[in-house]
Amino acid sequence: ALCIHCRRVAHRGPDAFRIESIPAFPDSCIGFHRLEIVDHVYGMQPLKIAAYPHLWLIYNGEIYNCAAVGDKYNFQYETHMDGEAILHLYARFGAETMARMLDGVFAFCVVDTKERQIHIGRDVFGVRPLFTLHEKGTLALCSEAKGLFDLPRRDARIHPFPPGHLQTFSVDADGRISSSELKRFLSIGGSDFTEVARIDQTDTAANIRLLLKEAVKKRLMADRRIGCLLSGGLDSSLIAALLVQCLREANCPYKVQTFSIGMEGSPDVAAARIMAKHLDTEHYEVSFTPQQGTEALRSVIRSLESFDITTIRASVGMYLVAQYVKTKTDTTVIFSGEGSDELCQGYIYFHKAPSAAEADAESRRLLQDLYLYDNLRADRTTAAHGLELRVPFLDKFFTSYFLSLPQEDRQPRNGIEKYLLRNAFAGTGLLPEEILWRPKEAFSDGVSSQKQSWFKLLQEGAADKISDEMLGSAGEKFSGVAPKTKEAYHFRSVFEEMYEGCGHLIPYYWMPKWTDATDPSARVLSHYK
Numbered sequence: 001a002l003c004i005h006c007r008r009v010a011h012r013g014p015d016a017f018r019i020e021s022i023p024a025f026p027d028s029c030i031g032f033h034r035l036e037i038v039d040h041v042y043g044m045q046p047l048k049i050a051a052y053p054h055l056w057l058i059y060n061g062e063i064y065n066c067a068a069v070g071d072k073y074n075f076q077y078e079t080h081m082d083g084e085a086i087l088h089l090y091a092r093f094g095a096e097t098m099a100r101m102l103d104g105v106f107a108f109c110v111v112d113t114k115e116r117q118i119h120i121g122r123d124v125f126g127v128r129p130l131f132t133l134h135e136k137g138t139l140a141l142c143s144e145a146k147g148l149f150d151l152p153r154r155d156a157r158i159h160p161f162p163p164g165h166l167q168t169f170s171v172d173a174d175g176r177i178s179s180s181e182l183k184r185f186l187s188i189g190g191s192d193f194t195e196v197a198r199i200d201q202t203d204t205a206a207n208i209r210l211l212l213k214e215a216v217k218k219r220l221m222a223d224r225r226i227g228c229l230l231s232g233g234l235d236s237s238l239i240a241a242l243l244v245q246c247l248r249e250a251n252c253p254y255k256v257q258t259f260s261i262g263m264e265g266s267p268d269v270a271a272a273r274i275m276a277k278h279l280d281t282e283h284y285e286v287s288f289t290p291q292q293g294t295e296a297l298r299s300v301i302r303s304l305e306s307f308d309i310t311t312i313r314a315s316v317g318m319y320l321v322a323q324y325v326k327t328k329t330d331t332t333v334i335f336s337g338e339g340s341d342e343l344c345q346g347y348i349y350f351h352k353a354p355s356a357a358e359a360d361a362e363s364r365r366l367l368q369d370l371y372l373y374d375n376l377r378a379d380r381t382t383a384a385h386g387l388e389l390r391v392p393f394l395d396k397f398f399t400s401y402f403l404s405l406p407q408e409d410r411q412p413r414n415g416i417e418k419y420l421l422r423n424a425f426a427g428t429g430l431l432p433e434e435i436l437w438r439p440k441e442a443f444s445d446g447v448s449s450q451k452q453s454w455f456k457l458l459q460e461g462a463a464d465k466i467s468d469e470m471l472g473s474a475g476e477k478f479s480g481v482a483p484k485t486k487e488a489y490h491f492r493s494v495f496e497e498m499y500e501g502c503g504h505l506i507p508y509y510w511m512p513k514w515t516d517a518t519d520p521s522a523r524v525l526s527h528y529k
Contacts (some may be wrong), residue, residue: 006031008146014386018044022056024113026175030058037222037333037388039080046111049078052091054114058084060143061106061128062390064218069101069215082221086110095119099166099185103218103396107161109141117160118169118177124186125339125394126163126371129379133158137176141171144380145505146498158502163351163371164188188367189403191396199401204409207401208424215395216242219335220250222388227257227331229321230283232271234418234431234438235337235346239392243335244279246263257331261286262447263293263454271438278432286324288317288447290457296320298494302386304376305502307495309488310520311377313455317447318381326385334377338378339393342366343402344418345410346440350514351417356407362513363410364403370394373510455487455521460463462487479503484518 006019013033022028027405032045047057066085070077075088082104089098090110099121107130110119120141122130133140133148133156141161142148148158161167164187168180193199193211200206216239220226226247228240244256246356258281260272269285278284293316300312300319325331341347345363353359375391382389392398402410405420413419417440425436447454466486474489477480478496483489496503511520 002029002031005142005147005151006033008149009033009142009144010144011386012383016044018046020046022111022113024054024116025111025171028107028175030056030111032058033387035332035386037224038082038224042079043081047079047081047083047084049084049087051076051508052087054112055087055091056111056113057083057087057108058131059086059106059108061104061123062106062221063102063104063106064220064221065101065103068103073285083108089120095121095168096166096183096185105391105394107143110164111181116171118171119166120161121166121185122161122163124164124188124190125367125399126160126375127379127394129371129376130161131158132161134177136433137178139177139179145502146302149499149502159503160371160505163368164263171477186396187365189299189400191400193397193401193404195397202288204405204420205424206347208421209428210390211395211401212238213242214438215392216335217246218395219392220246220389222333223255225254225330226252226333226334226335227259227325227329228281229318229337230258230260230272230275230281231268232260232273232275232435232438233268233336233337233440234422234436235340235393236272237275237337237431237435238421238425239337240275240281240342240442241279242392244281245430246427255280255438257282257284257325257329259284259286259321259325261288261317261324263288263290263452265452266447268447271435274432275435278435284329286321288320290452292320293317293454294458295460299384300381301491301494302378302498305380305495305499306372306376306506307488307503308373308506308510309481309485311373312491313458313521314374315377315381316454317488318377319384322382322385322387326387329497332386333388333390333485334382335390335392336378337393338374338389338391339367339370339399340421342370342374343393343399344421345412346418347512348417348440349515351412351415352514353411354514356411359411360403360407366439367399373505430472453521455519459485459487462490463522465495466490481506481508 010033013035015036016034019031025039030046045058063082063085065274066082077288105127107122129143131145145158146529166185169177230236230240258276262269300315463486466489483492
C-alpha cells in the first residue's frame with residue numbers, strides 16, 4: 001500500500017526509486033523518487049554516510065553553499081551530493097542552526113535514530129514543496145498532497161508545511177510520534193546579504209545587478225543540461241540574459257535552450273523571439289490551441305492540487321511548455337523569472353497602492369504566500385514532467401537586499417512598475433530597450449492575443465457547463481472558500497473529484513488589491529496597457 005502512495009509522485013523523480021525501512025523505528029519507511037541532477041553514482045536517497053551512521057536524510061532541493069560550509073568547517077564529504085552538508089551541519093550545530101545556515105531551496109527530513117528524533121524544514125519561500133499528515137502518533141510526509149491522500153484514512157487532515165519553519169518530532173519506544181513547537185528559523189528579508197558580495201553603500205543599481213547575477217551563478221550547479229523559460233517579459237528575459245552570460249563565462253559547451261509558449265497572436269511569443277535573437281539562444285516556440293488548453297485542464301488541476309482561478313489559468317501554458325521540454329529536448333534544469341512580481345511590486349495593481357508602507361506590506365504578504373500560489377504553480381507544472389525549476393529572484397540574499405531598500409524606491413515610478421529593477425539594468429545592453437521597458441503582462445494573459453484572451457475562453461467554456469442554480473448553491477456545496485463565478489465553480493468541481501475534502505489547502509482566491517475588479521486578470525484593470 002505504501003508503494004502505491006509513493007508512486008503517486010513518481011513523476012517528480014523518473015530516474016530511480018527506492019523504498020527502505022528504518023530498523024531502529026519499527027513500522028516506518030522512507031520512499032524516494034530520484035531526478036538525477038548531481039552525483040549520478042552516490043546521489044541516491046535516503047542519504048546515509050559513514051561518519052554519522054545514526055542519521056538518515058531525505059530532501060528535495062539544492063544547497064548552494066555546500067562547498068563553502070564544507071571548506072569553512074572542514075567537513076569530510078563522502079559524496080558529491082550538495083545535500084550532504086545538511087547532515088554535517090546538523091551533527092555540528094543542531095537542527096535549528098543548520099536550517100538557518102543553509103543557502104538554497106529545500107524541503108528536508110533528518111531522522112536521528114540515536115536521539116529518536118525527526119526534524120523537518122522548508123526554505124523561506126517554499127520553493128520546494130512539503131506536505132505533512134500528523135495524527136494519533138503517526139507522521140507522514142510527501143512533496144505533494146496526493147501522496148498522502150487516503151493515508152491512513154480519507155478524512156485525515158493534510159497540511160502544507162509552512163516555509164521558513166522547522167519542526168522536531170520525538171519517537172517513543174513504541175514508535176509513536178509526538179511533535180514539538182513549530183519554529184521559524186528564518187524570516188523573509190532576514191538574511192545577511194553582506195556575506196556573499198561586496199555591497200556598495202551608494203550604488204543601489206550596481207548592488208542589484210551584482211546580487212541577481214550571483215543568484216543565477218550559484219544555481220548553475222547541475223550535471224544535466226540547463227535551459228530557461230522565456231516569455232519575453234522583463235523577469236524571464238533578465239534571468240535568461242544572466243544565465244547565458246554566466247554559462248558563457250563558465251565555458252559551457254552548449255547553447256542555452258529557451259522556450260516560449262502561446263496561442264496565435266500571443267504577445268509573449270513575439271517578445272520572446274526578439275529576446276532569443278538578442279541572446280543567440282537555441283529557441284523553441286510552442287503553440288497551443290484553445291482546445292488543447294481546455295483539454296489539459298484536468299491534468300493541470302490534478303498536478304496543481306489547487307482550484308485557484310489565476311493559478312490554473314497560468315498553469316496551463318506552463319504545463320504544456322514543460323511537457324514539450326521533457327519530450328522534445330534534453331534540457332532538465334529550467335530557470336524562470338518567478339518571484340519578481342511579488343518582490344519588486346510588479347503587479348499592475350501596485351500602481352494604486354495608497355502609500356509606500358502599504359505597498360511594502362502587500363509585497364511581503366505576497367512573498368509569504370507564494371508557496372500557495374505562484375511557487376505552487378511553477379513547481380507542479382514542471383515537476384509533473386520530471387524537470388527541476390530554479391528561481392534566482394527568490395534568492396535569500398537578493399530578496400533581503402531588495403527589501404532593505406527604502407519603501408518609496410520600490411514602488412512603481414512614472415507609471416512604470418518594477419522601475420527600480422528595470423533602471424538597474426538600463427544602459428547595460430543586457431536587454432533590448434523594448435524588452436527592458438515592456439509593460440507587465442500576466443503569464444495567463446500573455447499566452448493569448450489581445451483579441452481572444454485565454455481567461456475569456458475559459459469563462460465561456462465554464463458558462464456552458466455550470467448553471468445559475470449550481471452557482472447559487474456553491475456556498476452549501478463546498479467547504480472553505482466558495483466559488484463566486486462559473487469558471488471558479490468548474491475548477492472547484494474538478495478539484496473535488498480528485499481531492500475531496502481538501503478545500504482547506506487553498507485558503508483564498510488570489511485577487512488584485514486596491515481595486516473593485518472581480519477577476520484576477522490584469523486585463524480587467526484600468527491601468528492595463
